[in-house]
Amino acid sequence: MTVIDDTRPTLGYHLVWAFKDGWTITTRGLVHWIRNPAVAIGGLLYPIVMVALFGLVLGSAMTVEGGGDYAEFLMPGMFAQAMANGVMGTMAVTSSDASEGVTDRFRTMPMSQAGVVLGRSFSDIINAALELIILLGCGMAIGWSWHNGLDGALAAAGLLLLLRFAMIWVGIYLGLLLKPEAAGAAWMVLFPLTMVANTFVSPAQMPTWLGYVAEWNPLSATVTACRELFGNPGVVDGSWATDNAIVLAIAWPLVAFVVFLPLCMRKYRRLSR
């Protein structure tokens, strides 16, 4: 069915309002973050506990393939894992907005519907940047640092945010698909996916088949690329996936984005089925 509207505003009008409405919704997301730090800190608690546990307690017992300090090895993995876990936040908000009347209200208003998703992604990216800054600080506190200059560090941060950006679209899709209770339980499925990666140990130290999965896990690409760009240990030449980690760390999120953006749009339209 085609929707005919007599006003037929221009593309420019649509774009302007998409960004204006998007910004209004972004401010809402930021106010949530500031007023409800428990949620944001809760999300950060996991990587911080892991850093404490693995970096400080078990650190001396852990060996890094190719040699090097374990905390230095671990931190890029923690950054990437925090970005990947961000999918839970996007999913939770999307799903609760849809089950409360919020999404319905958006849809009965003469506002820009693209602004709704735009706002969601702006605010999630800004939140993710704030979280990343906090985690970088934590890393430095336990002796992690970058060694390839600011350029490399910024490039790594860019890759991490790109991963988070892809997760926004996965999160919106799953949030529209699942009821809030199911969205909460999705953790059980996502957690192992983020664990079977090169975050804590190198795939070479895993059983062969598991190592293979971990090596090709999209998360591992971002982790390896960040280790390389930050100049942290643990990058051992060998497989194609490792040699081309930076390319993969760009390609994987883009693929996810290209797949999930149309899925999200379709799902959003299908709310009226």
Next chain:
Amino acid sequence: MHALVADGLRKTFGKTEALAGFDLRVKEGTVCGLLGPNGSGKTTAIRIMATLLRADGGSARVAGFDVARRPGEVRRRIGLTGQSTAVDEILTGRENLEMWGLLYHIGKKRARRRAGELLDQFGLTDAADRRAKHYSGGMRRRLDLATSLILAPRVLFLDEPTTGMDPRNRNEVWSAVRSLVDEGTTVLLTTQYLDEADQLADRIAVLAALPGAGGRIVAEDTPDGLKAMIGGDQIDLVVRDAGAIDAAAKTLARVTGSEVDIEPDERRLRAPARDRIGVLTTVLRDLEEQNVEVEDVALRRPTLDEAFLRLTGQHIPDDAKETR
């Protein structure tokens, strides 16, 4: 002039037929109460007319525009307060209204002014700067209602605005709705309670999903007309002694001139009481003369179940009973 016209709306979800030919006309500036038990299709009808859901068949015009072809025009002229509230708990009442105002594209200054006006109108000024998390159910509902009024809509949809509320909160919402109507808004509200429709509506449409068929309007009239159709008020009598049930039933039948409904286990008798007080005093006097002891007596509105029984010849299925 009709603010709202629905013609033969049909909607099926998988195997469930939610609406099977829904017809309704609501005159501008009036309140229509859409009365029906759980699952009769009230929400489905409202969602189609509020552009949230596409009908499988039929058409609807709201404020002069077809909902399927001109959803944008319809959206500029409606407000919806859905069954679940769209209140952001982390924001304050004022911030909620200001945010929605911006999203209605009325600009920062006007959004701020409108928020102030609406908070005032709904008695929320004192709580304006508290987070909505701390609001009572009634306050949340009023805030949600206020949000739907930012643009002063021509047509307002209210989906079960008081379900699950205590009487005080319910009264707050009712008076808010009444003041809107005074300003000329056309309101379509759904409810499971006959007394609510009676209190607020100019006309009541009864929606029923009969077994094997989807929801459709089975009666549409003024509250008085509808009450006349379903027999108006009831006298509800409990006698102390089970042995006196027969005598009491005879008296009740004679005075009311109607059939008496008896529940022997509860020693309860019921009959329509058109002339309310007249029936009550006559029945009590006659029973006293016969030395029948009355344990309890009341005049009350028929329940939705009784109204349904009269209108459709069927009881409301147990799983669709009102939830209050």
